[in-house]
Amino acid sequence: MSPDTVLSIYYIEGIVPRSARLHMETFIGNWVEDDFSFLFFTAPARKEVEDICAGLPYLKLLDEFEMTYEQWQGGSIEPVRIGRFLLNPPWIKATPVENEIALTLDSGVVFGNGTHPTTRACLEAIDIACTGGKVQTMLDLGCGTGILALAASRLGCSKAVAVDYNLLACKTALSNVHLNKLKQNIVVVNGRAEQCTGKPTDLLVANIHYEVMKELIRTDGFLRQKWFILSGLLHSEEKKVSDYLATLPVVIVKRWNEDNIWHTILGITREE
Incomplete structure (x- = not known):
């Protein structure tokens, strides 16, 4: 996922079951927090989300958001150095210095x-x-x-x-x-x-x-x-x-x- 990828996020009351049909290519995943679901897509999918909620009465679409991936993560995503570790996002490959251990980390x-x-x-x-x-x-x-x-x-x-x-x-x-x-x-x-x-x-x-x-x-x-x-x-x-x-x-x-x-x-x- 690149920093400028635009995310469509749907905030739902209730837990969307894994059996729900969300197999379109733009679907990223469902983050479940307590009794709420956050559905992530790389393109608008309001109709698909409304259809799922209509078929499962205990679900309620509360809100929707659109932002870049960088905004979702709270700012620019750059290589991070922690002790001996160098954490590189997939789109930047900083060069490790002597004894550094480089990891590629895509937080999604x-x-x-x-x-x-x-x-x-x-x-x-x-x-x-x-x-x-x-x-x-x-x-x-x-x-x-x-x-x-x-x-x-x-x-x-x-x-x-x-x-x-x-x-x-x-x-x-x-x-x-x-x-x-x-x-x-x-x-x-x-x-x-x-x-x-x-x-x-x-x-x-x-x-x-x-x-x-x-x-x-x-x-x-x-x-x-x-x-x-x-x-x-x-x-x-x-x-x-x-x-x-x-x-x-x-x-x-x-x-x-x-x-x-x-x-x-x-x-x-x-x-x-």
């Missing part, structure tokens, strides 16, 4: 191009955890664009599972896996994060809502993960998570605190 209409404080902290934490090549397996829970799984794979992780409950996020992550030629390393799964900790891995990363996080750290499988990175936490949420972690056999290695708003925790589990 999903947020997660590397500029959010929690994403930056997670990338730094992944770099620490992967030092020495001991991280060979990874769980990226709430993967969004797949950026964290991509980063770990470039640092030597041979098998990563990227999970998101939002189907559009999964499609975006899968596209980025292919863009970076990492399909042998990363599997993208559409599912619930708290149901994916059953098998042990070297690294669990969860940059995710607190309501999911609090259930995740209470699963039996959480302590089967060697390293863990917990992010996306506001101040009060971080305190609750830290208080619970204090009751577990874990060691906190490092914390990130961005303006006392966004918090990230890097830790390791230890055997009793």
Whole structure:
């Protein structure tokens, strides 16, 4: 998707089911948030959307918007440098300097191009955890664009599972896996994060809502993960998570605190 692509966005009350017939070439995807749907197209599609709503009485078209892709993402999209990582949009290929790791990241209409404080902290934490090549397996829970799984794979992780409950996020992550030629390393799964900790891995990363996080750290499988990175936490949420972690056999290695708003925790589990 280029910066000047014009998006037609339809805001709908209710969840548009996957069975709805939206197979036209201009359809990008459906972003579901709570009990609302945002349908994205690269051309006006009001009639098609109205037809879907007419056939499903619980759906109601609330509003529609038209803007460029750049406007949707909040401004000009340029290469981003975070620690050793260079994140290039598909239409710009900045040259990495010595020891830099270049990734191609197409966010599509999903947020997660590397500029959010929690994403930056997670990338730094992944770099620490992967030092020495001991991280060979990874769980990226709430993967969004797949950026964290991509980063770990470039640092030597041979098998990563990227999970998101939002189907559009999964499609975006899968596209980025292919863009970076990492399909042998990363599997993208559409599912619930708290149901994916059953098998042990070297690294669990969860940059995710607190309501999911609090259930995740209470699963039996959480302590089967060697390293863990917990992010996306506001101040009060971080305190609750830290208080619970204090009751577990874990060691906190490092914390990130961005303006006392966004918090990230890097830790390791230890055997009793």
